[in-house]
Amino acid sequence: MARNSSDTKERLLDSFETLLDEHGAAGATLDAVAAKAGVSKGGLLYHFGSKAELVKGSLERLGRLVVEDVEEMKAAGDRLHSYYLETSAEVGTPLDRSLIAAGRLAQENEEAKTALRKTREAWFDVLNEHLGDPHLAMTVQLIGDGMYFNQNFGLSQDDALAHVKNVLARLGL
Incomplete structure (x- = not known):
């Protein structure tokens, strides 16, 4: 069963915001966000092509x-x-x-x-x-x-x- 794309985006944003809170911008890397959200880096890049896009989404x-x-x-x-x-x-x-x-x-x-x-x-x-x-x-x-x-x-x-x-x-x- 396919996952809901919107849910994945929200989970990625949740992970990004949590990492920002815990480690600041330097600690909220694409790799860290993907790992925290439980998605591959490719999955993250599908939704947010860069850290700048994650910032924009947040x-x-x-x-x-x-x-x-x-x-x-x-x-x-x-x-x-x-x-x-x-x-x-x-x-x-x-x-x-x-x-x-x-x-x-x-x-x-x-x-x-x-x-x-x-x-x-x-x-x-x-x-x-x-x-x-x-x-x-x-x-x-x-x-x-x-x-x-x-x-x-x-x-x-x-x-x-x-x-x-x-x-x-x-x-x-």
């Missing part, structure tokens, strides 16, 4: 995940800003893994920097539209950044989100 995946996240934010209605903050501290999700991979790539790749900038702009735009105040939208985004940073480096406090929600409630949010 950044395109990030873009798709951000579009989905923005739609979920909008679906939260009046809770949009709360949704953003609650999900800012999530780790291990596909979006989190793609963000980490893009962050590792951004150390030496302009396309990755651009993708991360577009990600932040998409989140800011939806927060700003919801809150109607660019300064407040930026403040909420920066709080989310801090929560994400703390969670990813094991510095998170269990009650951090409760503190943030308390302050936002005082502001009428």
Whole structure:
């Protein structure tokens, strides 16, 4: 029975992103990606003809995940800003893994920097539209950044989100 080509591409991207997280761009070689995904190097090259194409595929995946996240934010209605903050501290999700991979790539790749900038702009735009105040939208985004940073480096406090929600409630949010 033939394997689904789309599943193989996703598995290759998963492996690439995992290797980026664990070993950086230098450790995410084509050979390492193929081995981690359990495919031949030829199989990898069939889907992604070069490391540059893997990078492009990973950044395109990030873009798709951000579009989905923005739609979920909008679906939260009046809770949009709360949704953003609650999900800012999530780790291990596909979006989190793609963000980490893009962050590792951004150390030496302009396309990755651009993708991360577009990600932040998409989140800011939806927060700003919801809150109607660019300064407040930026403040909420920066709080989310801090929560994400703390969670990813094991510095998170269990009650951090409760503190943030308390302050936002005082502001009428």
